[in-house]
Amino acid sequence: MESGKTILGSCRVxxxxxxxxxxxxxxxxDLGADVIKIEKPGGDLVRNRxxxxxxxxxxxxxxxxxxxxxxxxxxxxxxxxxxGREIFGKLVRTADFIIESFDPGxxxxxxxxxxxxxxxxxxxxxxxxxxxxxxxxxxxxKASDIDVMAMGGLLYITGNPGEPPLRISLPQSFxxxxxxxxxxxxxxxxxxxxxxxxxxxxxxxxxxVLWEIANALPLWELNNNILRRAGSYMSGRWTGTKxxxxxxxKNGYVLFYILGGAFGVKTNRAIVKWMEEExxxxxxLKNFNWDAFDMAAQTQEMQDEIEVHIGNLFHLFTKEEAYExxxxxxxxxxxxxxxxxxxxxxxLKDRQFWVDINHPELSTSIRYxxxxxxxxxxxxxxxxxxxxxxxxxxxxxQNELGLSSSELENLxxxxxx
Amino acid sequence: xxxxxxxxxxIIDFGxxxxxxxxxxxxxxxxxxxxxxxxxxxxxLLRTAxxxxxxxxxxxxxxxxxxxxxxxxxxxxxxxxxxxxxxxxSLISWADVVADSHRPGVMERWKLGYEDIxxxxxxxxxxxxxxxxxxxxxxxHPGLGNHINGLAGIxxxxxxxxxxxxxxxxxxxxxxxxxxxxxxxxxxxxxxxxTGKGQLLDISQFEVGLQLxxxxxxxxxxxxxxxxxxxxxxxxAAPHGVFKCKGDDRWCTIxxxxxxxxxxxxNATGNTEWIAIPEFSTLANRKTNEATLNNLIGQWTKDxxxxxxxxxxxxxxxxxxxxxxxxxxxNDIQLKERECFWVAGHKELxxxxxxxxxxxxSKNKAxxxxxxxxxGEHTEYxxxxxxxxxxxxxxxxxxxxxxx
Numbered sequence: 001m002e003s004g005k006t007i008l009g010s011c012r013v014x015x016x017x018x019x020x021x022x023x024x025x026x027x028x029x030d031l032g033a034d035v036i037k038i039e040k041p042g043g044d045l046v047r048n049r050x051x052x053x054x055x056x057x058x059x060x061x062x063x064x065x066x067x068x069x070x071x072x073x074x075x076x077x078x079x080x081x082x083x084g085r086e087i088f089g090k091l092v093r094t095a096d097f098i099i100e101s102f103d104p105g106x107x108x109x110x111x112x113x114x115x116x117x118x119x120x121x122x123x124x125x126x127x128x129x130x131x132x133x134x135x136x137x138x139x140x141x142k143a144s145d146i147d148v149m150a151m152g153g154l155l156y157i158t159g160n161p162g163e164p165p166l167r168i169s170l171p172q173s174f175x176x177x178x179x180x181x182x183x184x185x186x187x188x189x190x191x192x193x194x195x196x197x198x199x200x201x202x203x204x205x206x207x208x209v210l211w212e213i214a215n216a217l218p219l220w221e222l223n224n225n226i227l228r229r230a231g232s233y234m235s236g237r238w239t240g241t242k243x244x245x246x247x248x249x250k251n252g253y254v255l256f257y258i259l260g261g262a263f264g265v266k267t268n269r270a271i272v273k274w275m276e277e278e279x280x281x282x283x284x285l286k287n288f289n290w291d292a293f294d295m296a297a298q299t300q301e302m303q304d305e306i307e308v309h310i311g312n313l314f315h316l317f318t319k320e321e322a323y324e325x326x327x328x329x330x331x332x333x334x335x336x337x338x339x340x341x342x343x344x345x346x347x348l349k350d351r352q353f354w355v356d357i358n359h360p361e362l363s364t365s366i367r368y369x370x371x372x373x374x375x376x377x378x379x380x381x382x383x384x385x386x387x388x389x390x391x392x393x394x395x396x397x398q399n400e401l402g403l404s405s406s407e408l409e410n411l412x413x414x415x416x417x
Numbered sequence: 418x419x420x421x422x423x424x425x426x427x428i429i430d431f432g433x434x435x436x437x438x439x440x441x442x443x444x445x446x447x448x449x450x451x452x453x454x455x456x457x458x459x460x461x462l463l464r465t466a467x468x469x470x471x472x473x474x475x476x477x478x479x480x481x482x483x484x485x486x487x488x489x490x491x492x493x494x495x496x497x498x499x500x501x502x503x504x505x506x507s508l509i510s511w512a513d514v515v516a517d518s519h520r521p522g523v524m525e526r527w528k529l530g531y532e533d534i535x536x537x538x539x540x541x542x543x544x545x546x547x548x549x550x551x552x553x554x555x556x557x558h559p560g561l562g563n564h565i566n567g568l569a570g571i572x573x574x575x576x577x578x579x580x581x582x583x584x585x586x587x588x589x590x591x592x593x594x595x596x597x598x599x600x601x602x603x604x605x606x607x608x609x610x611x612t613g614k615g616q617l618l619d620i621s622q623f624e625v626g627l628q629l630x631x632x633x634x635x636x637x638x639x640x641x642x643x644x645x646x647x648x649x650x651x652x653x654a655a656p657h658g659v660f661k662c663k664g665d666d667r668w669c670t671i672x673x674x675x676x677x678x679x680x681x682x683x684n685a686t687g688n689t690e691w692i693a694i695p696e697f698s699t700l701a702n703r704k705t706n707e708a709t710l711n712n713l714i715g716q717w718t719k720d721x722x723x724x725x726x727x728x729x730x731x732x733x734x735x736x737x738x739x740x741x742x743x744x745x746x747x748n749d750i751q752l753k754e755r756e757c758f759w760v761a762g763h764k765e766l767x768x769x770x771x772x773x774x775x776x777x778x779s780k781n782k783a784x785x786x787x788x789x790x791x792x793g794e795h796t797e798y799x800x801x802x803x804x805x806x807x808x809x810x811x812x813x814x815x816x817x818x819x820x821x
Contacts, residue, residue: 007601031600051632053639055642063635063636063640068631133755141727141731144657145672146657146670146672147738150740151741156741157586159583164661165659166576166648169648179593186599187447188780191780201778201779202777204757206752207775211595212589213587215463215468217743217772219480220742222468222480222766226742227742227743228666234586246584253581253582333564336582336584337568337570338637339643342627346554351550351624353624366638368635369630369635371624372625373597373619374619375601375619376617376618377605378616
């Protein structure tokens with residue numbers, strides 16, 4: 001790997017994760033690391049997860065797999081086999097990071113605990129991503145995305161009042177945990193680069209979800225007030241009143257809400273001006289003193305009254321038209337975008353956000369979301385598609401670790417790789 | 418034994434609200450000196466939001482701000498006065514990192530854009546978190562995380578099938594940024610230490626948000642298929658959802674991805690006869706008959722507390738959880754055991770729980786070094802101790818409103 005112009009160009013990551021941790025390795029790969037995705041022989045089970053390319057279920061066509069293993073190399077290795085572990089040990093000597101998302105205790109059982117691996121390579125940083133972390137009464141609890149979202153508090157405040165709490169339809173909690181794991185691993189890396197010592201990083205997905213619930217906890221602690229579901233309204237933020245967030249327009253929805261104080265003045269004035277131009281502004285709003293407008297003094301009745309007029313305004317436009325007006329007038333409003341809207345977004349195009357990655361096996365290139373940040377000196381480079389099953393077995397085992405062809409053949413025959 | 422990773426690292430933060438300051442929480446919690454530049458004329462949005470201690474409004478009584486602001490210093494500066502700007506420039510000379518999360522253009526107005534500050538300090542590392550990035554036709558469009566939730570496609574994925582979407586109440590996208598931004602920032606700091614080179618990090622909340630929807634977007638670019646909100650169901654699990662439990666607004670979650678899990682569920686709940694029901698025998702069958710299945714499970718959960726459900730199912734190795742509200746989280750035994758919240762006294766808030774870090778590093782401990790700052794609490798300290806401004810000068814500035 002070339003180094004110098006990327007942050008982690010001289011680093012290697014061994015990625016043992018499943019969907020609980022894919023994104024962590026992806027972020028480190030984007031920062032320039034040589035990330036080797038290690039799958040069990042035959043491939044990760046997550047390869048069977050859709051959506052699939054052209055909707056054909058096939059472990060080599062999972063778009064879920066593609067999206068989060070971009071920029072990595074891939075090998076197969078059975079670490080439950082003794083010889084597999086020996087090879088893993090050799091890899092650990094060449095590596096800087098190990099990331100894993102097995103249930104707590106699994107790596108210990110295989111004699112691959114941090115304590116053991118740090119003896120092989122004292123500089124190694126090992127990061128574990130699990131639902132509840134490696135310690136505490138729930139450490140062995142099983143949890144998928146929805147359970148972690150529930151235990152972390154985001155589920156309770158999402159959805160309509162009187163209806164069941166609602167999750168985001170696409171799994172998120174382990175993506176939050178993976179992104180955090182990347183940052184935490186970088187802290188460990190920073191420390192290693194000054195001290196020479198690696199260390200162990202224990203990530204709890206539940207605690208990552210906690211970062212997402214805004215002021216819910218202090219609201220309870222200071223005011224004994226439980227933040228509850230409010231549908232498409234904001235509540236518990238500035239006053240006892242709630243403010244509408246989601247608005248219907250001609251062909252979809254936009255997000256907008258009334259804010260008080262200095263921060264809201266410009267948007268509030270611009271909205272009324274826009275109403276005036278459409279000849280639907282009521283007299284009292286035309287002369288409204290937004291400078292003196294204080295959400296804390298706002299009653300629900302007044303709020304609802306203003307919102308009727310705002311609703312009428314948005315009804316006149318498509319979400320694209322409303323956003324165009326918002327951009328022009330400096331109004332805090334955004335459309336509820338679909339994937340199609342996002343791929344057509346002018347801002348993303350202007351920033352050259354998208355990357356097209358070649359998939360020769362599919363005789364096509366696929367358009368992916370691009371870099372998560374623009375770094376002026378060490379730019380993120382997304383250069384390779386997700387690996388095929390065992391794609392780099394030969395390259396890594398023979399060329400880099402120096403195993404002989406007959407050794408390799410033997411390992412293949414006995415199902416180690 | 419525990420060492421502060423970022424001890425000696427100096428950061429000044431022109432930012433406000435969530436995404437920017439929360440990025441720096443990563444550095445502050447591990448020992449960096451993070452100085453927030455605030456203004457009493459335009460206090461941070463979170464200082465003007467509920468909850469307030471005893472419900473009495475006040476910039477130093479705001480729990481939302483304090484919750485995220487432990488370990489930081491606060492100086493108030495009026496950047497519209499030349500002396501205020503001069504002090505800001507001195508702080509830039511002092512700092513390793515300058516952070517900003519204002520709308521692009523605001524820093525430029527003060528002549529504190531990257532091009533400007535490089536002249537003050539050539540190896541400066543500048544991180545700018547914004548809604549849509551520093552460049553492009555929508556760069557200066559104002560808005561908050563709740564708006565970006567829509568732009569980045571997240572709101573479109575929340576709701577019940579065939580119904581209108583339900584906006585997230587929280588500024589979801591705001592809280593995503595810190596993880597990505599901190600990974601890049603810490604990496605860039607290491608690069609700077611090794612090469613002596615600073616740089617500009619341009620972070621768009623919109624672009625970060627899209628990283629969490631990648632499979633859905635690629636499904637569109639490859640197949641033309643649009644993501645649709647699915648309520649609480651999951652294509653490859655059943656049962657999968659939220660179930661009503663005993664008590665007011667009490668709910669549990671259950672998620673079962675394979676047939677073994679289903680059998681364990683039936684055994685654990687004492688409904689062994691359900692194993693033999695052909696409509697539920699395979700995942701495909703359970704998906705086909707999901708409404709009936711959910712109804713049946715709801716009958717079992719409704720007379721139990723969510724805690725009982727979780728315990729019974731977890732003992733059988735079945736994934737389940739309690740839909741925890743803030744009070745539950747406050748009392749959660751797992752979070753307590755892991756010391757997830759840092760509790761300390763604050764002169765306005767009293768005993769207060771600050772949010773900690775979601776991971777534990779074996780050699781470096783994230784911890785509470787100081788409670789959240791009151792507005793401008795460290796103005797004098799910073800001017801005297803860090804910048805060496807003489808006392809007479811400081812007093813003059815004070816009278817001239819430089820620290821407002």
